[in-house]
Amino acid sequence: xxxxxxxxxxxxxxxxxxxxxxxxxxxxxxxxxxxxxxxxxxxxxxxxxxxxxxxxxxxxxxxxxxxxxxxxxxxxxxxxxxxxxxxxxxxxxxxxxxxxxxxxxxxxxxxxxxxxxxxxxxxxxxxxxxxxxxxxxxxxxxxxxxxxxxxxxxxxxxxxxxxxxxxxxxxxxxxxxxxxxxxxxxxxxxxxxxxxxxxxxxxxxxxxxxxxxxxxxxxxxxxxxxxxxxxxxxxxxxxxxxxxxxxxxxxxxxxxxxxxxxxxxxxxxxxxxxxxxxxxxxxxxxxxxxxxxxxxxxxxxxxxxxxxxxxxxxxxxxxxxxxxxxxxxxxxxxxxxxxxxxxxxxxxxxxxxxxxxxxxxxxxxxxxxxxxxxxxxxxxxxxxxxxxxxxxxxxxxxxxxxxxxxxxxxxxxxxxxxxxxxxxxxxxxxxxxxxxxxxxxxxxxxxxxxxxxxxxxxxxxxxxxxxxxxxxxxxxxxxxxxxxx
RNA sequence: UCCCCUGUAGCUCAGCUGGUAGAGCGGGUGGCUGUUAACCACUAGGUCGGCAGUUCAAGUCUGUCCGGGGGAGCCA
Numbered sequence: 001x002x003x004x005x006x007x008x009x010x011x012x013x014x015x016x017x018x019x020x021x022x023x024x025x026x027x028x029x030x031x032x033x034x035x036x037x038x039x040x041x042x043x044x045x046x047x048x049x050x051x052x053x054x055x056x057x058x059x060x061x062x063x064x065x066x067x068x069x070x071x072x073x074x075x076x077x078x079x080x081x082x083x084x085x086x087x088x089x090x091x092x093x094x095x096x097x098x099x100x101x102x103x104x105x106x107x108x109x110x111x112x113x114x115x116x117x118x119x120x121x122x123x124x125x126x127x128x129x130x131x132x133x134x135x136x137x138x139x140x141x142x143x144x145x146x147x148x149x150x151x152x153x154x155x156x157x158x159x160x161x162x163x164x165x166x167x168x169x170x171x172x173x174x175x176x177x178x179x180x181x182x183x184x185x186x187x188x189x190x191x192x193x194x195x196x197x198x199x200x201x202x203x204x205x206x207x208x209x210x211x212x213x214x215x216x217x218x219x220x221x222x223x224x225x226x227x228x229x230x231x232x233x234x235x236x237x238x239x240x241x242x243x244x245x246x247x248x249x250x251x252x253x254x255x256x257x258x259x260x261x262x263x264x265x266x267x268x269x270x271x272x273x274x275x276x277x278x279x280x281x282x283x284x285x286x287x288x289x290x291x292x293x294x295x296x297x298x299x300x301x302x303x304x305x306x307x308x309x310x311x312x313x314x315x316x317x318x319x320x321x322x323x324x325x326x327x328x329x330x331x332x333x334x335x336x337x338x339x340x341x342x343x344x345x346x347x348x349x350x351x352x353x354x355x356x357x358x359x360x361x362x363x364x365x366x367x368x369x370x371x372x373x374x375x376x377x378x379x380x381x382x383x384x385x386x387x388x389x390x391x392x393x394x395x396x397x398x399x400x401x402x403x404x405x406x407x408x409x410x411x412x413x414x415x416x417x418x419x420x421x422x423x424x425x426x427x428x429x430x431x432x433x434x435x436x437x438x439x440x441x442x443x444x445x446x447x448x449x450x451x452x453x454x455x456x457x458x459x460x461x462x463x464x465x466x467x468x469x470x471x472x473x474x475x476x477x478x479x480x481x482x483x484x485x
Numbered sequence: 486u487c488c489c490c491u492g493u494a495g496c497u498c499a500g501c502u503g504g505u506a507g508a509g510c511g512g513g514u515g516g517c518u519g520u521u522a523a524c525c526a527c528u529a530g531g532u533c534g535g536c537a538g539u540u541c542a543a544g545u546c547u548g549u550c551c552g553g554g555g556g557a558g559c560c561a
Binding site: 016026053054056057058059060062071073075078091092105106107108109114127128129130131132133134135137139140142143144178194195200230251253255256257258260261262266268272347348357358402408409410411454456457458459460469481485 | 487495496497515516517519520522523525554555556558559
């Protein structure tokens with residue numbers, strides 16, 4: 001009777017899929033299996049079938065669990081193990097648990113392989129499974145965003161994105177920065193860094209009105225509210241209390257821009273440092289960039305080689321160059337002088353007072369200096385109200401970090417910490433000082449030189465992976481007219 | 486938002502100056518004792534993005550709408 005229960009009852013049955021209930025630290029990842037030796041030990045793997053090559057007496061399957069780029073090759077000796085029924089049901093995409101003996105592989109493309117003798121199919125994958133063994137276009141994969149992380153490239157992007165994300169936190173944490181969660185809903189009209197998504201609980205079909213206009217005092221927050229376009233102003237609040245802080249969260253822009261570099265919803269990193277001038281800001285930015293590049297290249301070696309080989313030739317060389325080169329410093333005025341004497345023809349002519357176009361930025365970093373460049377001290381007219389005014393009264397303490405292949409990757413500044421000067425700037429730009437009362441207060445009580453910078457997370461993922469389109473480096477891209485998944 | 490390109494089988498594409506469709510891959514079936522983008526044979530699969538127009542005749546020409554891509558602007 002005991003035997004019967006053990007082998008027939010689902011409650012007592014213990015078969016080789018028992019590991020499904022194991023805690024995570026007891027599970028084996030394919031990444032670790034591939035790095036171990038084929039010593040003939042018995043192991044169980046869980047994963048998805050990438051491909052099957054079947055013949056009369058031998059069947060090869062490749063299994064992935066997403067832990068690394070390479071698949072584990074499973075070989076079934078059909079003369080020894082009667083697994084024909086299982087093998088017939090297995091196709092690309094199926095989920096399986098396979099038990100077998102890990103041995104050294106006589107084949108060329110792998111060191112070890114699994115001699116499988118038990119297979120459990122957890123989920124079959126019918127013939128209309130859209131992913132083939134061959135390459136798909138990224139455009140097609142975007143249409144099946146629920147399946148695309150099962151491809152080599154998107155899985156590799158996901159791992160690199162994870163490493164970059166962790167590396168960023170690691171850098172700041174190791175340097176004593178406090179991670180601050182700034183609000184996603186902003187009722188202040190002070191950010192002014194682009195078109196905003198409105199957040200409301202009002203009935204849009206029939207909104208309450210007062211004097212012919214929508215009455216926002218009836219709205220959820222009692223006033224007009226939007227999704228945030230930047231956490232910087234709030235980060236400054238915490239920097240002037242905790243000294244060094246950073247934000248790392250989602251940001252929203254409702255701009256009608258349809259490019260390979262823009263998203264309506266993206267993640268942004270914004271460190272803010274008190275007792276820090278523009279020079280300290282630049283040094284931190286350089287150290288930061290080099291740190292996260294090193295961290296990612298060290299932890300995602302295999303994925304990075306994949307990108308170098310299949311996505312962007314010369315990627316590793318270009319990243320290594322940035323990592324090992326001291327960043328060149330140049331003022332905006334000097335940069336304009338360089339561009340004016342350049343032999344290259346630009347679509348947009350440059351002159352002092354105009355913003356640098358991406359063609360100018362690329363020229364500076366790729367042709368003139370062939371390496372990372374930090375441009376500083378831009379005309380105040382082309383920069384934001386909060387940037388510290390230089391003594392010349394014409395330029396501000398702003399900086400842009402430019403890198404080859406991309407152009408601007410980081411933008412930052414020293415913030416205006418003089419109450420009177422900030423007030424003057426607000427008036428010059430016809431901004432209402434009442435909207436900035438708390439921001440001005442930071443300059444009224446214990447004001448301190450402080451600086452910060454911002455970078456778009458997806459931009460850095462794009463830069464590090466070499467991926468052409470920003471929509472392929474975020475799991476579920478939000479762009480104009482697109483929010484499926 | 487502007488400029489350029491593009492939409493043909495599940496995927497990637499070919500289809501010249503108008504005469505109602507092809508390949509490779511993928512799928513299915515069969516074969517193959519170690520494959521690795523496996524291989525060999527056979528086979529199914531398409532109102533050529535939608536609508537309108539020119540024409541005896543439109544995948545092909547024209548208009549328009551929709552989708553996709555590249556570049557620019559805005560920006561991160």
